[in-house]
Amino acid sequence: MSANNTTDLSQVSNRLAYNAMRNWKEKLIEAILLGAAAISVLTTIGIVYVLVSESVHFFSNVSIVDFLTDTQWTPLFDDAHFGIMVLISGTLVSSAVALLVAVPMGTIIAIYLSEFADSRVREISKPILELLGGIPTIVFGYFALLVVTPILQYFFPTLPGFSLLSAGLVMGIMIVPYIASLSEDAMRAVPMSMREGAYAMGSTKLYTAIHVVVPAAISGLAASYILAISRAVGETMILAVAAGMQPNLTWNPAEPAATITSYIVQVALGDLPHGSIGYQTIFAAGLTLLLITLVFNILGQWLRAKYRENY
Amino acid sequence: MQIQETPALKAEARNLNFFYGENKALKNINMPIYDKKVTALIGPSGCGKSTYLRSFNRMHDLYPGNRYEGEIRFFPDNTNLLSADVDPIEVRMRIGMVFQKPNPFPKSIFENVAYGLRVRGENNRRVLDDKVEHALKGAAIWDEVKDRLSELASNLSGGQQQRLCIARALATDPELLLFDEPTSALDPIATGAIEELVHELKKRVTILIVTHNMQQAARVSDYTAYMFLGEMIEFGKTDEIFIKPQDKRTEDYITGRMG
Amino acid sequence: MKPLTTEQIRAVIARGKLKDNIFKVMGIFCLSLALVVIVALIADMVIKGSERFTVDFFLNFASRHANKAGILSAWVGSLLVMFVTALAAVPLGVAAGLYLEEYAKRNWITNIIEINISNLAAVPSIVYGLLALGIFVYQFGFGQSILSAGLTLALLILPIIIVSTREAIRAIPAMIREGSMAVGATRWQTCRYHIIPYAMPGILTGVIIGLARAIGETAPIITIGALTFIAFLPPAPFSELGDGGTAGLFDWVMAPFTVMPIQIFNWTSRPDPAFEVNAAAAGFVLMAMVLSMNAVAIYLRYKMRKNIKW
Structure with missing residues (x-):
């Protein structure tokens, strides 16, 4: 009897004992999962490594001062010039056009959906916006070149076949869903009690939206605008298709011009030997692009920290 | 002893019913609100006192599916x-x-109080300055904020914020002021300040206050209404309600046997 | 100041309401503009491309003659690249999401990973192309192949899959975990038998949205040097090669390729307007692919919201 009891107890305690095998397996799985999560860090390291190492080669041939101040971009000519401002001007002008379309439109849609529309309108509108945001940019490029440019030319006959204007306009439409959806989320996160306070003072809907809800959601709105800038600056195919790819230092949206991104596409389409200076230019251009988006993102994070909502 | 005069009426609910969709939240309420007096609404949570209060300024119109009768x-x-x-x-x-x-709105202290005036289209700086100061004094917070009017209102303490909200409501000279459990988020000291303020304010404005705290009702109000399950059980002078309630249910609530 | 009269107050309210209504019109106008663009885009491609909607268009290779050119190599290339992308991105993304939600401790490593993921989402897609050109194409020697393209796009959509996995896992209430742990399951068993199955619909939605994004991406694939004119298919496993040998099971992975967006880009940028027709038709096919994937994802999410009640 008592002997039986002892064996039973020892079996129980054996089963509850720390199971080294099981624990080892759990640790292995955790390590594998951590490895997967670390891929994102490796990606960032890879991006920085590739861009910087190729750019170092590039800047051993071209001085940074020339790179920043030269007003010509002719890397493949015999008389090579490497003035990145030429490409930056195209990038900034097309982005400015896009933001002039996307920021007002996206904000108006966000305010309308969050403060005015009933739930049925909202439920129909959000998927439509999502679909618009999901259209491949090459299709938008086609649309800009073959639909929007002819329409613009009908009104402005002097507009060339390729222009920053038409690419920028379509880029703006492309960005609208990002701004609308992020801003709407930010505004819907504003507590109802704040709106009620405004309505109880006799405000109308628009007055409440502009004077209470928008200021309360301002950091979310700012974040959506920053994301929009990143999208516009990094957008490639619409510009490669519709803005022409010749380098042109201009601030006039009605002209064709290359951007940083469309230049990279242009070089990639050709057949530049690995290691040549032409090959290195696209990495220097890519690094510039990354730095520009980085600046805007840091700005965005700073804005968000400064105007953090505390409801 | 003086002959009791009935004060003038400021408002009166007549056969008031209210529905959240199919759900009847207020049942046939009849009740006077006397001018320049404090009327308190008491009752257990969910009895409809806030619903009733919010009917006065039509807050229910902000949401679909709500319906008033009466x-x-x-x-x-x-x-x-x-x-x-x-x-x-x-x-x-x-x-x-x-x-x-x-x-408070995400604006400066000054703009919070000026909000109602701006809604009315008033943008004259001198008028605004004057009105804002008057309202802040009325809400007994002027001395604390007069040197920091351009600071964000959210920097104030909870009790100060609530007095700021009172100032915001006072700035437009309302005829009736609704308080929806104004001290439930405040500490005892801040609560005391608000109660004193309510007492002071009734010289200027009629007040209807919802409270979950019977002592508060007893301290600040002239009249008290007890509500239960969407019905008005009893209405009367505060002393009478608390000393000799007519209805058994009121008595149960006041003596703590229920609620 | 004297109080406003009733008439003055009503005038103020009327002005406010007029502004409300004007804004409402603006809101509806902006929303309909979005709709108009989608409709115009699709209508234009359908009308222009209608003469190309034939079986031949899907079965022909690229050609110098617009009316004989087709999208065979492009759609086959797109499908193969997507296959590689999904194979790489789905396990990695789900594993990373699972790690961050179920395993990660609040420490600096986790912080770095999280900041990284949110920053990667803002990196322009062409930069991924440059990364792939430097690493996959030259460093690893994968060349301008389906493998390089698939891995590039996998990195690009990894943040999307991670974020949607995390959201899906976060929606599972703690009591499910506690219930599983309480009967003696290990953390991994809890994940495998409870967390992953319950999060599946949400993960699937993220995967579809990610792949829809990847299939329309052009810039990174052009950057790694995909060809624009390809008149052959990657070798099918065990098929006979031109030199008499037999293709291995995975030879197609290293083959040169083209994809739908690049084919469209190529046709759009040709001066001969006859190719516009091809671009329109191919654009419509691509749109149909992307939009139907998105529609499936939107529908899935809608269904999920309706059905799941914890």
Whole structure:
């Protein structure tokens, strides 16, 4: 009897004992999962490594001062010039056009959906916006070149076949869903009690939206605008298709011009030997692009920290 | 002993019913609100006291599916506040409200108080300065904020924020001021300050206050109404309600046997 | 200041309401503009491309003659690249999401990973192309192949899959975990038998949205040097090669390729307007692919919201 009891107890305690095998397996799985999560860090390291190492080669041939101040971009000519401002001007002008379309439109849609529309309108509108945001940019490029440019030319006959204007306009439409959806989320996160306070003072809907809800959601709105800038600056195919790819230092949206991104596409389409200076230019251009988006993102994070909502 | 005179009416609910969709939340309420007096609404949670309060400034119109029946008569002009052809915005311009949790706008202290005036189209700086100072003094917070009017209102303490919200409501000279459990988010000291303020304010404005705290009702109000399950059980002078309630249910609640 | 008269107050309210209504019109106008663009885009491609909607268009290779050119190599290339992308991105993304939600401790490593993921989402897609050109094409020697393209796009959509996995896992209430742990399951068993199955619909939605994004991406694939004119298919496993040998099971992975967006880009940028027709038709096919994937994802999410009640 008592002997039986002892064996039973020892079996129980054996089963509850720390199971080294099981624990080892759990640790292995955790390590594998951590490895997967670390891929994102490796990606960032890879991006920085590739861009910087190729750019170092590039800047051993071209001085940074020339790179920043030269007003010509002719890397493949015999008389090579490497003035990145030429490409930056195209990038900034097309982005400015896009933001002039996307920021007002996206904000108006966000305010309308969050403060005015009933739930049925909202439920129909959000998927439509999502679909618009999901259209491949090459299709938008086609649309800009073959639909929007002819329409613009009908009104402005002097507009060339390729222009920053038409690419920028379509880029703006492309960005609208990002701004609308992020801003709407930010505004819907504003507590109802704040709106009620405004309505109880006799405000109308628009007055409440502009004077209470928008200021309360301002950091979310700012974040959506920053994301929009990143999208516009990094957008490639619409510009490669519709803005022409010749380098042109201009601030006039009605002209064709290359951007940083469309230049990279242009070089990639050709057949530049690995290691040549032409090959290195696209990495220097890519690094510039990354730095520009980085600046805007840091700005965005700073804005968000400064105007953090505390409801 | 003086002969008791009945004070003038400021508002009166007549056969008031209210529905959240299919759900009847207020059942046939009849009740007077006397001019320049404090009337307290008490009752267990979910009894409909906030719902009733929010009917006065038509807050329920902000959400779909809500429906009123009956009347709330508003004097001296004898308008039915709930009538379909009365604009809720106009109602809210005449009736101020202070909420459960302080809800200052994300603006400066000054702009918070000036908000109602700006809504009315007043942009003259001198008028605004004058009115804002007057309202802040009325809400007994002027001394604390007069040197920091351009600071964000959210920097104030909870009790200060609530007094700021009272100032915001006072700035437009409302005829009736609604308080929806104004001290439930505040500490005892801040609560004391608000209660004193309510006492002070009734010289200028009629007050209807919802409270979950019976002692508070006893301290600040002239009249008290006890509500239960959407019905008005008893209404009377505060002393009478607390000392000798007529209804068994009121007595149970007040003596702590229920609720 | 004297109080406003009733008439003055009503005038103020009327002005405010007029502004409300003007804004409402603006809101509806902006929303309909979005709709108009989608409709115009699709209508234009359908009308222009209608003469190309034939079986031949899907079965022909690229050609110098617009009316004989087709999208065979492009759609086959797109499908193969997507296959590689999904194979790489789905396990990695789900594993990373699972790690961050179920395993990660609040420490600096986790912080770095999280900041990284949110920053990667803002990196322009062409930069991924440059990364792939430097690493996959040259460093690893994968060349301008389906493998390089698939891995590039996998990195690009990894943040989307991670974020949607995390959201899906976060929606599972703690009591499910506690219930599983309480009967003696290990953390991994809890994940495998409870967390992953319950999060599946949400993960699937993220995967579809990610792949829809990847299939329309052009810039990174052009950057790694995909060809624009390809008149052959990657070798099918065990098929006979031109030199008499037999293709291995995975030879197609290293083959040169083109994809739908690049084919469209190529046709759009040709001066001969006859190719516009091809671009329109191919654009419509691509749109149909992307939009139907998105529609499936939107529908899935809608269904999920309706059905799941914890």
